[in-house]
Amino acid sequence: MTEDIGERVVELAKRRGFFFQSNGAYGGVSGFYTYGPQGATLKSNVENAWRDRFAVQEGHQEIDAPTVMPEPVFEASGHLDGFDDMLVECPECGESHRADHLVEDATDIEDAEAVPISEVEEMIAEHDLVCPNCGTELAGEPVQDFNLMFETNIGPGSSQPGYLRPETAQGIFVEFPRLKEYARNQLPFGVTQIGKAYRNEISPRNSIIRVREFTQAELEHFIDPEEDEPPLERVEDVEVTLYPASEQNKENGDYVETTVGDAVEDGILTNEWVAYYLGVAKPWYERVGVDMDRFRFRQHLPGERAHYAADCWDAESEIDGDWFELAGLAYRSDYDLSKHGEYSDEEFTLFKQYDEPKTVERATVDPDMSYLGPEFGGQAGEIADALETKAERDRTVFDGDTVSVEVDGDEYVVPVERTGFAVEEVTESGEHITPHVVEPSFGVGRVVYTVIAHAYREDEVDGEERTYLELDAEVAPTTVGVFPLMDKDGMAERAREIAAELRENGLDVTYDDSGAIGRRYRRQDEVGTPFCVTVDYETLEEGTVTVRERDTTEQTRVDVDELAESLAGLRNGGRTFDELLAPADAE
Ligand code: GAP
Numbered sequence: 001m002t003e004d005i006g007e008r009v010v011e012l013a014k015r016r017g018f019f020f021q022s023n024g025a026y027g028g029v030s031g032f033y034t035y036g037p038q039g040a041t042l043k044s045n046v047e048n049a050w051r052d053r054f055a056v057q058e059g060h061q062e063i064d065a066p067t068v069m070p071e072p073v074f075e076a077s078g079h080l081d082g083f084d085d086m087l088v089e090c091p092e093c094g095e096s097h098r099a100d101h102l103v104e105d106a107t108d109i110e111d112a113e114a115v116p117i118s119e120v121e122e123m124i125a126e127h128d129l130v131c132p133n134c135g136t137e138l139a140g141e142p143v144q145d146f147n148l149m150f151e152t153n154i155g156p157g158s159s160q161p162g163y164l165r166p167e168t169a170q171g172i173f174v175e176f177p178r179l180k181e182y183a184r185n186q187l188p189f190g191v192t193q194i195g196k197a198y199r200n201e202i203s204p205r206n207s208i209i210r211v212r213e214f215t216q217a218e219l220e221h222f223i224d225p226e227e228d229e230p231p232l233e234r235v236e237d238v239e240v241t242l243y244p245a246s247e248q249n250k251e252n253g254d255y256v257e258t259t260v261g262d263a264v265e266d267g268i269l270t271n272e273w274v275a276y277y278l279g280v281a282k283p284w285y286e287r288v289g290v291d292m293d294r295f296r297f298r299q300h301l302p303g304e305r306a307h308y309a310a311d312c313w314d315a316e317s318e319i320d321g322d323w324f325e326l327a328g329l330a331y332r333s334d335y336d337l338s339k340h341g342e343y344s345d346e347e348f349t350l351f352k353q354y355d356e357p358k359t360v361e362r363a364t365v366d367p368d369m370s371y372l373g374p375e376f377g378g379q380a381g382e383i384a385d386a387l388e389t390k391a392e393r394d395r396t397v398f399d400g401d402t403v404s405v406e407v408d409g410d411e412y413v414v415p416v417e418r419t420g421f422a423v424e425e426v427t428e429s430g431e432h433i434t435p436h437v438v439e440p441s442f443g444v445g446r447v448v449y450t451v452i453a454h455a456y457r458e459d460e461v462d463g464e465e466r467t468y469l470e471l472d473a474e475v476a477p478t479t480v481g482v483f484p485l486m487d488k489d490g491m492a493e494r495a496r497e498i499a500a501e502l503r504e505n506g507l508d509v510t511y512d513d514s515g516a517i518g519r520r521y522r523r524q525d526e527v528g529t530p531f532c533v534t535v536d537y538e539t540l541e542e543g544t545v546t547v548r549e550r551d552t553t554e555q556t557r558v559d560v561d562e563l564a565e566s567l568a569g570l571r572n573g574g575r576t577f578d579e580l581l582a583p584a585d586a587e
Pocket of ligand 1: 209218327
């Protein structure tokens with residue numbers, strides 16, 4: 001059997017209905033996966049846990065925006081220009097590869113994405129890298145930027161190009177003018193979204209880890225950078241493993257084991273909002289079953305940061321010795337709202353009321369158009385606008401006799417006396433500010449994959465090998481498997497009744513009466529069902545059932561009347577299986 005947990009997870013996932021490559025009937029298409037019955041439920045349980053922590057508990061609002069957006073959105077966001085990966089094509093077989101990944105696989109470099117293209121080309125030659133598909137040498141082949149967005153046409157014809165969103169975030173940013181009103185124009189406020197994002201990845205790999213269609217769970221937290229502070233005290237004691245950029249740059253760089261509070265104090269986490277969300281994220285990952293011994297936060301190297309990010313830390317998990325990104329926690333500053341404000345006709349600012357009205361000096365201009373018109377012709381209007389901007393930004397330029405402005409690359413000199421320049425005192429009740437954004441951005445599929453891989457166990461029960469998933473009851477697709485010991489004497493009917501009752505009580509239940517009882521246990525173990533209930537002769541005679549716990553395989557008898565309540569308690573963590581074993585001791 002393979003030592004590779006990833007391979008075992010992929011095999012189990014396909015066999016037991018967690019996930020598998022889509023469109024198999026037509027040969028499959030790389031980068032598209034279907035979540036089967038087990039996987040879809042596990043994924044939706046992970047999403048609900050995320051919603052609970054990042055929307056409900058934080059008091060943020062959730063929205064659901066379209067996945068197709070018109071081109072101007074991505075001109076403004078910078079994705080049309082800057083959302084590229086490095087592509088190298090094999091001259092022999094034509095297969096496309098991510099040049100930075102080829103370099104990472106062949107060297108110690110962890111993030112070749114941060115390396116300039118020319119150096120990546122040099123490394124390909126230096127390390128004699130070959131096409132992974134056909135073995136042809138790639139030295140001398142050009143490495144190019146490849147834009148990852150899927151393009152489409154909105155409506156018939158090609159007059160309105162659109163793109164499948166590469167991140168759910170843009171669906172939130174473009175609606176800021178309305179969302180701020182729902183938040184009563186008060187900062188800070190947060191908006192979340194769980195939905196599909198699309199990236200035309202050059203080389204999808206590792207099953208659902210790098211795909212072309214995936215689910216993101218994102219929070220855009222809009223803040224006033226001058227005034228708003230995160231409630232850091234709530235997470236300051238959370239222990240974190242950090243891998244700062246400074247350590248990654250050293251030959252033998254090491255992790256920093258610390259707490260969120262100390263990391264802020266020591267200047268390792270320089271942005272308190274990002275620190276706060278690291279402190280929220282870590283216990284959440286633990287809650288859904290990510291192994292904390294295989295989990296870290298890694299700071300982006302400067303060249304690696306996305307075009308919009310001022311600082312970014314990734315949550316990463318380890319499987320089979322490889323680390324991969326689970327989430328990015330970024331400080332996006334006012335980048336996105338400023339851009340949409342600039343490119344669209346709407347206001348992406350928010351009016352911030354002062355505590356007390358302020359009297360301020362304001363420089364204004366009132367250009368003499370009867371002079372500017374004849375003197376500058378068609379440029380007069382733009383020159384007047386440029387004078388106004390100059391007055392707002394730097395009034396000292398009006399100190400001399402003339403002032404010069406630049407319009408479309410040409411310089412124009414205007415006598416100050418013709419500008420109508422004046423400084424007046426005005427009382428202002430507030431100002432328009434562009435909020436900043438802190439963004440925890442989670443990939444749901446990568447959590448699902450990690451949770452399965454980290455829960456994967458093999459042991460021996462009664463001399464037989466067993467595979468089981470030690471999934472947390474909150475995310476396990478099925479909470480209870482209900483079995484009749486035999487399909488006779490009314491056991492199956494009673495088991496069906498009990499299964500229905502448990503479902504009515506909100507539990508995820510699987511009923512199974514096929515095959516030997518041991519095989520039924522194994523089937524549930526393999527999909528991570530934490531509890532199984534068996535209906536036997538004692539059930540019919542005394543009204544009790546056997547409840548078996550997955551990891552220890554221990555069993556106890558529970559009254560049918562108390563079964564739903566006991567299992568609900570086990571699922572939500574309100575009680576433990578040990579308490580069921582010895583109720584008297586637990587009191
Ligand atoms: N809005 C910010 C943003 O999209 P990102 O780091 O590009 O940031 C966030 O993506 C998360 O989305 C990643 O941490 C990862 O979990 C997930 N993700 C990104 N690309 C993915 C892909 N091709 N396949 C699966 N998940 C992906």
